[in-house]
Amino acid sequence: xxxxxxxxxxxxxxxxxxxxxxxxxxxxxxxxxxxxxxxxxxxxxxxxxxxxxxxxxxxxxxxxxxxxxxxxxxxxxxxxxxxxxxxxxxxxxxxxxxxxxxxxxxxxxxxxxxxxxxxxxxxxxxxxxxxxxxxxxxxxxxxxxxxxxxxxxxxxxxxxxxxxxxxxxxxxxxxxxxxxxxxxxxxxxxxxxxxxxxxxxxxxxxxxxxxxxxxxxxxxxxxxxxxxxxxxxxxxxxxxxxxxxxxxxxxxxxxxxxxxxxxxxxxxxxxxxxxxxxxxxxxxxxxxxxxxxxxxxxxxxxxxxxxxxxxxxxxxxxxxxxxxxxxxxxxxxxxxxxxxxxxxxxxxxxxxxxxxxxxxxxxxxxxxxxxxxxxxxxxxxxxxxxxxxxxxxxxxxxxxxxxxxxxxxxxxxxxxxxxxxxxxxxxxxxxxxxxxxxxxxxxxxxxxxxxxxx
Ligand code: PMP
Numbered sequence: 001x002x003x004x005x006x007x008x009x010x011x012x013x014x015x016x017x018x019x020x021x022x023x024x025x026x027x028x029x030x031x032x033x034x035x036x037x038x039x040x041x042x043x044x045x046x047x048x049x050x051x052x053x054x055x056x057x058x059x060x061x062x063x064x065x066x067x068x069x070x071x072x073x074x075x076x077x078x079x080x081x082x083x084x085x086x087x088x089x090x091x092x093x094x095x096x097x098x099x100x101x102x103x104x105x106x107x108x109x110x111x112x113x114x115x116x117x118x119x120x121x122x123x124x125x126x127x128x129x130x131x132x133x134x135x136x137x138x139x140x141x142x143x144x145x146x147x148x149x150x151x152x153x154x155x156x157x158x159x160x161x162x163x164x165x166x167x168x169x170x171x172x173x174x175x176x177x178x179x180x181x182x183x184x185x186x187x188x189x190x191x192x193x194x195x196x197x198x199x200x201x202x203x204x205x206x207x208x209x210x211x212x213x214x215x216x217x218x219x220x221x222x223x224x225x226x227x228x229x230x231x232x233x234x235x236x237x238x239x240x241x242x243x244x245x246x247x248x249x250x251x252x253x254x255x256x257x258x259x260x261x262x263x264x265x266x267x268x269x270x271x272x273x274x275x276x277x278x279x280x281x282x283x284x285x286x287x288x289x290x291x292x293x294x295x296x297x298x299x300x301x302x303x304x305x306x307x308x309x310x311x312x313x314x315x316x317x318x319x320x321x322x323x324x325x326x327x328x329x330x331x332x333x334x335x336x337x338x339x340x341x342x343x344x345x346x347x348x349x350x351x352x353x354x355x356x357x358x359x360x361x362x363x364x365x366x367x368x369x370x371x372x373x374x375x376x377x378x379x380x381x382x383x384x385x386x387x388x389x390x391x392x393x394x395x396x397x398x399x400x401x402x403x404x405x406x407x408x409x410x411x412x413x414x415x416x417x418x419x420x421x422x423x424x425x426x427x428x429x430x431x432x433x434x435x436x437x438x439x440x441x442x443x444x445x446x447x448x449x450x451x452x453x454x
Contacts, residue, residue, distance in 0.1 A: 004029060004041060005026050005027065005029065005041070008027050009023065009026075009027065014027070028040050028403075029041045032061075032062075033048070033057070034060075034061050035060045035061060035062065036048060036060055036061075036431060037061070044406075045406065046406050046407060047407050047438055047439065047442070048061075048408045048427070048428070049407060049409050049410075049425045049426065049439050050408050050410045050424070050425075051285075051426050051427060051428050054410070055254045055280050055410075055426040056280040056284065057284055057285040058258060058280075058281040058284045058285075058336075058341075058429045059284045059332055059335045059336065059428065059429065059430060060284075060428040060429075060430045061428075063286065063331070063335065065331055065335070066283075066284070066331040066332065067286070069327050069328070069330070070286065070324045070328050073088060073323050073324065073327040074324060077323055078324070079319075079321055079322050079323060080321055081318070082320045082321035083316065083321075086321065086323050086326075087323075088325075088326035088327040089323070091326065092325075092327075092329045092330050092333075093105075095329075095330060095333050096333070097293070099263040099264070099333075100276065102295060103276060103293050103294065104294070104296035104299060105293065105295075105296065106292075107294075107313075107315075107320075108289065108290070108320035108325065109289075109290050109292065109317035109319075110288045110289065110317060110319045110322075110325075111279055111288065111290050112146075112147050112277065112278075112279035112280065112290055113146070113148050113149040114147075115253070115277035115278065115279055115292045116146045116152045116216065116251060116253075116292075117147070117151045117152055118315060119216070119275040119277055119292050119294075120138055120152075120214075120216075121313070122275070122292070122302075122313065123138060123213040123214045123249070123275075124136045124171075124213065125302070125311065125313065126213065126302075127213050128311070129301050129311045132210065135210060135211055136171050136211070137171045137173065137207050137211050137213060138155055138171060138172050138212075138213060138215070138216060139172075139173055139174065139203050139204065139207070139212060139214070139216070140155040140172060140173075140174050140216050141157055141175055141178070141217055141218075141221070142177040143157050143179065143221050143224030143227065144157050144158075144216075144217060144221050145157075145222065146218075146251055150168065151169050153165060153168065154169040154172040155216055157174050157177065157224070173206075174203070175199045175215075176195075176196050177196065177224070177227065178229045178230070179225060179227045180230065181367070181368040181379060182387065184196065184199075189230055194232045194233060197232070197233045197234075197236035197240075200215060200236075200237055200241075204240065204244050209246070213246065214246060214247040214249050214275070215241060215246055215247075215248060216249040216250075217237065217248075217249070217251065218251050218253075218254065218255070218265075219234075219250055219255050219260075219264070219268070219269070220255055220371075220372055220375065222253075222254040222255070223254075225377055225379065225412050225422045226370055226376060226424055227370065228268075228370060228371065228372045229269070231269065234266070234271035235269070238270075248272075248273045248275070249274065249275035249276075249277070250275070250277075252265055252266065252276050252277060252278040253278055253279045253280055254280060254281075254426075255375070256276075256279075256280070256281050257278065257282060257332065257333075257336065258281060258342050258373075258429050259281060259345070259373055259374060259375050260345070260349075260372040260374075260375055261342055261343075261345040261349055261372065261373035261374075262373075263342070264276065264278075265372075268372060274297075275292065275293070275294050276292075276293045276294075277291070278290065279291075281332070282325070282332065283325050283328035283329045283332055284332045286328040286332070287322070287324040287325045287327070288319070288322075288324075289322070289326065289328070289329055336429070339430065341429040344430070344431075345373040345374050346373065348374055348427075348431050348433070348436055349373040349374050349376075351433060352371075352374065352376055352425065352427075352436050352439070353371065355436060355437070355439070356371075356376055356425075356440070357369060358444075359440065359444055359447065360378075362444070362447075363447045365382070365390060365394075365447070365452050366378055366379070366447075367379045367380065367381035367384055367387055374425075374431060376424070376425040377412070378424075378443075379421060380395055380398070380421045380423070380452075381421070382452060382454065389420075389421040390421045390452060392420035392421065394421070395411050395422070395423060397450050398423060398446055398447065399423065401450045402446045404446075405442045405446055406442065407442040407443070407446075409423055409424065409425055410423070410424035410425070410426065411423055411424060427439065
């Protein structure tokens with residue numbers, strides 16, 4: 001045990017971690033998992049309300065049938081470059097498209113960032129295919145996150161994530177976020193014109209519509225604070241996209257495959273995307289796989305006209321040819337359907353939100369609770385009237401108190417501009433009423449034991 005900790009401390013460079021702080025204590029090393037729970041190498045078991053830290057293990061830990069299917073497939077045929085075909089990829093693509101009316105083609109890669117990069121490259125190349133290479137710009141939204149590679153980071157609206165990694169890729173610009181709790185236009189929902197969505201038009205006009213190829217959005221901003229848009233939001237976005245011939249790319253890396261109670265987050269709203277990207281929930285953390293999904297109309301453009309410089313998509317992802325991903329993806333889909341997990345998410349999501357509203361009524365330090373399905377955020381403030389954000393250290397303390405009490409919860413991405421004051425809950429989609437009660441009750445105890453010191 002101590003050897004593992006020593007090796008970790010000596011050689012592992014942890015993600016998103018300031019090691020000068022981290023090194024003063026022992027890392028939490030998770031050794032095993034079963035259902036909703038994980039156990040660390042010291043034998044302490046936690047109820048995991050994060051689905052593996054970052055919204056991934058949607059069908060829970062220890063699924064023998066996924067492991068068995070992947071094992072069998074790896075022995076039969078582990079890998080061949082996806083310029084050729086493989087059986088699970090074909091089967092998975094068909095099963096996935098079945099859940100996405102209007103979509104048609106699946107391009108496989110390994111991570112959410114990569115899936116987004118593929119879509120950006122498709123948009124840029126499409127501009128040339130359509131005879132206007134200038135229509136390459138991509139508009140993203142403040143507070144949204146689209147990944148860690150330089151292109152994906154260039155389209156990310158979180159200052160701290162970007163700091164010191166510039167210069168960024170040209171051709172990306174942003175428009176307003178849509179958080180009603182901190183409306184960027186100082187408005188109140190019900191008395192506003194959904195200015196946050198209208199702001200896309202401003203951004204397109206400022207860039208010049210003939211230069212804008214696509215807009216990329218999370219259906220519900222995840223790491224930026226768990227922000228579901230109001231119902232009017234996406235239809236307005238869609239209309240503006242149509243008006244200026246701008247393609248709509250929805251980043252479903254977090255919401256994809258059931259998290260919000262529909263197959264995809266965008267299916268909660270009245271909207272038809274041109275690109276949908278997904279990763280985390282696809283194989284539920286049992287394999288690395290991501291998908292860039294698009295329409296037949298987009299795909300067709302890459303086929304014609306045939307010429308000496310045929311405009312095929314000159315892109316590859318080596319491990320987009322691994323068979324473990326689509327095999328685990330197929331089993332994940334099968335489990336989601338067989339166990340009727342979408343309807344479970346809807347039921348348990350309502351139950352979770354009731355619990356969080358109960359907490360909000362009890363603790364003035366909770367300024368806002370929001371979310372959809374099994375995806376929720378708790379925004380912490382020092383004062384409800386002024387909405388002054390609680391310091392990041394307080395969110396850390398609450399998360400620490402929860403962990404001490406046997407519950408893992410998440411926090412918003414660290415970012416100077418986002419205050420780092422939102423706790424995130426994203427339990428596996430198999431959560432029961434008992435699990436939700438336990439989550440809410442441990443959070444309640446943790447708030448009781450950890451008052452905000454002014
Ligand atoms: N998009 C969104 C919405 C995400 O939350 C993330 C990861 N948190 C990504 C893209 C990037 O995914 P990955 O880390 O797999 O590259």
